[in-house]
Amino acid sequence: MAKMSAGILLYRLKNLDVEVLLVHPGGPFWAKRDEQAWSIPKGEYGADEDAYGAALREFEEELGTPCPDIGTIDLGEILQPGGKQVSAWAVAGDFDPGQLRSNMFEMEWPPRSRRIVQFPEVDKAQWFVMAQAHRKILPAQRSFLERLAEHLEPDLRFTPA
DSSP states (O other), rough: OOEEEEEEEEEEEEEEEEEEEEEEEEEETTOOOOTTTTBOOOEETTTTSOOHHHHHHHHHHHHHSSOOSSSSSEEEEEOOOTTTEEEEEEEOOOOGGGGGGOOOOOOOOOOOOOOEEEEEEEEEEEEEHHHHHHHHHHHGGGGHHHHHHHHHHHOOOOOOO
């Protein structure tokens, strides 16, 4: 069975632009990557768990604050290249990236050193206007941006910069 993941795309209107909150994965493998490395806050869940509930849980674990739970927009699902199925919802709200308090994970680093090191699951959160977000987000997740834009204003057809 394919792994399942669920997440929240937080958005806000600022100066007549739609901005979305994306997160950058922590740890040494992502440290020097920026373009096409950001993601929506998301995480895996089991077959016995509700996808939307998992998305809310992962948002809080990765950002350190509960997600606003009002006015959700179902953005559907995508299939990432590795076979993971990702479900997402857009939620209007605000978040101060300076308040980021991500959960941690452990891994052996450097490889074969037998040293276990802790890293934040998310090392940065940042607001991006849609054109910037399109360049920053993992390519498989771009359709979530496009679906949000279509939902917010049908005449707004997203064009990457």
